Amino acid sequence: MNYTLKVWRQARPSEKGKLVSYSAHGISSEASFLEMLDIVNERLLEKGEEPIAFDHDCREGICGMCGSVVNGYAHGHQRGTTLCQLHMREFSDGSTIIIEPLRAKAFPLIKDLVVDRSAFDKIIAAGGFISIRAGSAPDGNAIPVAKEMAERAMDAAACIGCGACVAACPNASAMLFTSAKLAQLGLLPQGQVERDSRAREMVRAMEDAGFGACSNHGECEAVCPKEISTNFIAFLNRDFIVSSMK
Amino acid sequence: MRFYTTSVGKKIVMAISGFIVFGFVVIHLVGNLQIFFGPETLNRYAEMLQGLGGALWLFRALLLLSIVLHIVAATQVTLQSWQARPKGYAVTRYRTTSYAARTMRWGGPLIALFVVYHILHLTTGGLHPRPAGFISQAGGTINVYNNVVYGFQIWWTSALYIIAILALCLHLYHGVSSMMQSVGLNHPRWNQWRRFAAVFFSLFVAAAGVSIPLAVLLGLVQPV
Numbered sequence: 042m043n044y045t046l047k048v049w050r051q052a053r054p055s056e057k058g059k060l061v062s063y064s065a066h067g068i069s070s071e072a073s074f075l076e077m078l079d080i081v082n083e084r085l086l087e088k089g090e091e092p093i094a095f096d097h098d099c100r101e102g103i104c105g106m107c108g109s110v111v112n113g114y115a116h117g118h119q120r121g122t123t124l125c126q127l128h129m130r131e132f133s134d135g136s137t138i139i140i141e142p143l144r145a146k147a148f149p150l151i152k153d154l155v156v157d158r159s160a161f162d163k164i165i166a167a168g169g170f171i172s173i174r175a176g177s178a179p180d181g182n183a184i185p186v187a188k189e190m191a192e193r194a195m196d197a198a199a200c201i202g203c204g205a206c207v208a209a210c211p212n213a214s215a216m217l218f219t220s221a222k223l224a225q226l227g228l229l230p231q232g233q234v235e236r237d238s239r240a241r242e243m244v245r246a247m248e249d250a251g252f253g254a255c256s257n258h259g260e261c262e263a264v265c266p267k268e269i270s271t272n273f274i275a276f277l278n279r280d281f282i283v284s285s286m287k
Numbered sequence: 288m289r290f291y292t293t294s295v296g297k298k299i300v301m302a303i304s305g306f307i308v309f310g311f312v313v314i315h316l317v318g319n320l321q322i323f324f325g326p327e328t329l330n331r332y333a334e335m336l337q338g339l340g341g342a343l344w345l346f347r348a349l350l351l352l353s354i355v356l357h358i359v360a361a362t363q364v365t366l367q368s369w370q371a372r373p374k375g376y377a378v379t380r381y382r383t384t385s386y387a388a389r390t391m392r393w394g395g396p397l398i399a400l401f402v403v404y405h406i407l408h409l410t411t412g413g414l415h416p417r418p419a420g421f422i423s424q425a426g427g428t429i430n431v432y433n434n435v436v437y438g439f440q441i442w443w444t445s446a447l448y449i450i451a452i453l454a455l456c457l458h459l460y461h462g463v464s465s466m467m468q469s470v471g472l473n474h475p476r477w478n479q480w481r482r483f484a485a486v487f488f489s490l491f492v493a494a495a496g497v498s499i500p501l502a503v504l505l506g507l508v509q510p511v
Contacts, residue, residue, distance in 0.1 A: 047377075060377055113380030139378050146371050211384065212368035214294075244293050253371030254294035254364035256391065257465040258384035272473050278295060279471030285290040 042068050042129060045137040046081065048093055050153055058150070060139070070130040074117060075100060075107060077129050094153040102126040102266065105201030108208070109154045110141040115205035115264040123203065123266040143208035147215065147250040158204050160250035161218060167246035168239035169222045171231050190228050197225035199267040206261035206269075212253030217261035219247045220277035221269050227280055237284035244281055294367055297360040302466035304353040304360070309459060309466075311350055313488065316495040319435075323502070326432035326511045333431040358399065365392055387461040394458040401451035408438060436503050436510045445500035452496030460489035 043066040051058025065081050075097050082092035098106035102123040109124060111117040117127040132138060140154065148156040206217035223243050226232030255274060262271045290296040321328045336343060412434065439445045464485040467473065502508045
């Protein structure tokens with residue numbers, strides 16, 4: 042199959058980047074999106090040109106490293122999947138594919154499609170932890186957890202921190218990520234000790250990183266490869282109110 | 288104040304202040320629908336409100352405070368969000384966001400301008416071409432009924448009101464569901480009621496608000 046790519050090329054943060062057209066011809070319909078980029082890069086290398094820089098790691102949809110904005114959709118148009126799990130058969134033959142990096146002030150561009158998402162690490166470091174006695178593993182079921190709570194915490198914990206929510210948000214807000222990381226701990230008994238300080242500190246770190254404000258568009262949930270619900274944003278808002286009143 | 292320095296805190300302030308103004312709009316419209324019961328009913332209602340005296344001013348102060356907080360917080364979060372993406376996309380595609388959600392920032396200033404016009408038009412009665420028979424409150428006799436009817440007989444005034452009411456309807460459609468989310472009122476079991484409330488109240492405001500100028504334009508409500 043043949044495609045025309047328009048890829049954001051920017052050699053360094055200080056440079057002014059632009060969309061550059063490439064021909065991606067003879068691509069197998071069974072190739073994944075990243076494999077297609079690999080093939081294009083091989084050909085660029087053969088011609089002595091600089092390959093397109095993009096983030097990737099597991100290529101199994103679980104690590105959260107990949108994810109560009111493809112034709113206006115973070116991770117591409119297929120719902121509930123990361124970019125590495127999107128296959129070229131999903132694009133019609135001869136179509137033009139526009140590939141851009143995740144855009145947010147808090148995600149400064151490093152090169153081409155690679156952005157620095159360490160702002161997420163700062164949010165995690167601010168409150169995404171629990172205090173437990175280290176040592177031998179605790180007995181199973183020593184702390185009872187209601188099934189519904191365990192399920193909801195697991196739904197929040199599905200977040201792989203890819204940053205698609207920020208990229209898709211018209212406000213470049215990180216509320217879905219922050220709320221998922223807060224809720225996965227706050228819903229469980231082990232996460233109660235720091236519950237109030239967690240809400241305060243994670244929201245503070247999120248603000249300091251320069252993300253925008255949530256205005257409930259719901260675009261984050263719609264592009265999330267793990268389909269994390271905006272219900273967790275309401276959970277964060279609730280915890281934030283409670284923590285502010287103490 | 289640490290609370291307010293975060294966008295989450297500002298959104299909570301917007302939700303609560305928005306709720307107060309929203310509550311006022313609904314009560315205001317329900318009260319003014321009494322125009323369809325005739326001049327005596329509406330004028331008696333207006334006199335009752337004027338008779339509240341200090342309580343009325345207390346209520347107006349609360350309303351003004353809410354409006355100011357709502358506008359200030361909205362401006363701040365908007366600026367923060369605009370700064371959060373200095374470089375935009377070549378292609379932007381949306382999946383779920385509504386027209387109402389995307390026009391909140393334009394509908395808001397439009398509604399604010401309308402409120403100023405509305406107060407000058409029907410509350411103080413100034414700054415407006417006065418048709419014969421238009422009696423301002425300062426003139427002594429309060430005839431709210433006639434003021435409304437004469438005011439809306441000017442077609443472009445009615446048109447302005449109808450446009451503003453439709454903008455308000457859109458603003459409330461997103462606002463009502465959004466304010467519940469912002470204060471954490473969200474539960475899978477109740478979310479369908481949240482959507483219902485947003486549709487019901489925004490449509491009620493649109494229907495009630497449009498009905499009065501439309502009835503006057505169609506001659507269904509005549510001056511006395």
